[in-house]
Amino acid sequence: MNLLEHAAKSLVLTPAGIATLKSRLCTTAEEAAAGVAALGPAMIKAQVPAGKRGKAGGIRPANTSEDAESVARDILSMSIDGHRVGSVLVEQRAAxxxxxxxxxxxxxxxxxxxxxxxxxxxxxxxxxxxxxxxxxxxxxxxxxxxxxxxxxxxxxxxxxxxxxxxxxxxxxxxxxxxxxxxxxxxxxxxxxxxxxxxxxxxxxxxxxxxxxxxxxxxxxxxxAATEPATELEQRGSAAGLKFLQFDGNVGVLANGAGLTMTTMDVIRHFGGRPANFLEIGGEAYTKAEAALALVLDNPGVKSLVVNFCGAFARTDVMAAGVVRAWQQLRPKVPVFFSIHGTGEDEAIRLVRDQLGIEPFDLMEDAIQAAVEAAS
CATH class of the missing domain: 3.30.470.20 (ATP-grasp fold, B domain)
Structure with a gap:
């Protein structure tokens, strides 16, 4: 969780006894003008959870109230690194x-x-x-x-x-x-x-x-500042799924956050780029169709890895959900399965018989094949 500059200063640095300059948080150009009238020459600073605000034009000086109103109005109309500027910090200028x-x-x-x-x-x-x-x-x-x-x-x-x-x-x-x-x-x-x-x-x-x-x-x-969610991430949240969208080309469907993150790491190891984080395990197997649709609706996805490793959760139950979803959605991208753990024999047979796809013996082989297919 990231704090914006004004919150980091007021909630963390000031209580710790680290000095900061006088400032005012403003959400309108008129408030910024009043801030400069009270503080004197100031810096008008966009409050977004992103770096390089200065290079993006989000930090500018203002000597007068008139300057401040004009500068703040411009900055408040900006988006920086995908974050819309909703407030500015008017901070006293110093030598x-x-x-x-x-x-x-x-x-x-x-x-x-x-x-x-x-x-x-x-x-x-x-x-x-x-x-x-x-x-x-x-x-x-x-x-x-x-x-x-x-x-x-x-x-x-x-x-x-x-x-x-x-x-x-x-x-x-x-x-x-x-x-x-x-x-x-x-x-x-x-x-x-x-x-x-x-x-x-x-x-x-x-x-x-x-x-x-x-x-x-x-x-x-x-x-904490809220990160802007993509349309697919909003869909995932509404469906009760933990989904994060990235700019890669290898889709990921795995059970458990740890296995999902490991799958993403191995994709990178073989020179690929994961397109998403999405775990499907526990009760989430009942949402397999919604989960698969999320992954496939990411326009960058060129291949898909399905990686199941069951201990308490049964891989055959999870595989059944994915198979039903696959038959409903009929996607065109190539898919590569790795299935191990409780119920793996039944799960492998199900994928083989219903989809005509042979799961890989080793996770890294399935992932490498997916990376090659995507490229």
């Missing part, structure tokens, strides 16, 4: 001396937090990592030890921070505390700015909440 980058995120390889810092803030951090990897510092945190002042000092060691050294250290410590205390997957400040008056201020903020911890963070979960 910047230097910009830094600071973040704490979960490292999926180490399965623990990593604190990042760079003296090159205000730019795409991927570019810094690519052309000057030594300029992006990282500290891998032992969660039993935590992130202490000595760790922060080591992280910024050798970087001339001048008079703001202690303030930067303090911001890093507070950022880590905010990460842990709010069950975050990511908390990022880019830029963390040194102003000409000597203050250290967060000029932007990103925050991602661990979905599994939403019940512990109801205020953050309630403030």
């Amino acid at each position: 910047i001396a230097r910009e830094f980058y600071a973040a704490v995120l979960c490292d999926p390889v180490r399965r623990g937090p990593v604190v990042l810092f760079s003296p090159e803030g205000g730019v795409e951090i991927e570019a810094t990592a690519a052309h000057s990897p030594a300029r992006l510092r990282r500290h891998e945190v032992d969660v039993l030890h935590g992130f202490a002042r000595d760790d922060a000092e080591q992280l910024v060691g050798g970087i001339d921070l001048g008079n703001v050294h202690d303030a930067v250290i303090d911001a890093l410590l507070r950022l880590y505390d905010a990460f842990i205390g709010n069950d975050a997957e990511l908390v990022e400040i880019n830029p963390l700015a040194e102003l000409t008056d000597g203050r250290i201020v967060a000029l932007d903020a990103k925050f991602t909440l661990d979905d599994a911890a939403a019940f512990r963070q109801p205020a953050l979960a309630a403030a």
Whole structure:
């Protein structure tokens, strides 16, 4: 779950004691004009869960109320990376001396937090990592030890921070505390700015909440930005199916979220692109026709993998649902089955007799065949 900039600042950074600039959230051009009248020269910033807002024209200066009204009206008419701009943050402008980058995120390889810092803030951090990897510092945190002042000092060691050294250290410590205390997957400040008056201020903020911890963070979960759903995703939700649409060409039908994700990973391993996430298991086998229609109505799908692995759920029952749906819909795309587990003999015989298709012995063989067929 992602928070928009204004929510990340007010609900995460400010309670953690990290300074931000005065601002107002506005949903109309007239409100933005009033905001600049109250705050003075400001930046008008589109509030969408997307990066590179500045490059898209979603962050612009306004010196007067008239400027603000015109700029805000333009930004509020925009869509950025598929997200319609519904509000803007009118934020007081400040004189910047230097910009830094600071973040704490979960490292999926180490399965623990990593604190990042760079003296090159205000730019795409991927570019810094690519052309000057030594300029992006990282500290891998032992969660039993935590992130202490000595760790922060080591992280910024050798970087001339001048008079703001202690303030930067303090911001890093507070950022880590905010990460842990709010069950975050990511908390990022880019830029963390040194102003000409000597203050250290967060000029932007990103925050991602661990979905599994939403019940512990109801205020953050309630403030999370909603992702725009595609027409097929809306259909899936209405049918009670967990369906996500992607831009790939290999359709996926599997039982259980873990097996579905594994299937998608193997598709990528063989150079393919999954077209969707859709698990069909448990009681969902009764919705096989709706599920199959969702996958096939994705215009990019050129082949389909059906991957069943039964333990408590019986594969023959799931296969029966898919076979009935296949006979009803009569799709033209090639389909490749992998069936293992409880009821597999009956399931394989059913697919062979009813559809004239021979399931593969190995999952990876079925998936590789689907990738080749799609390409």
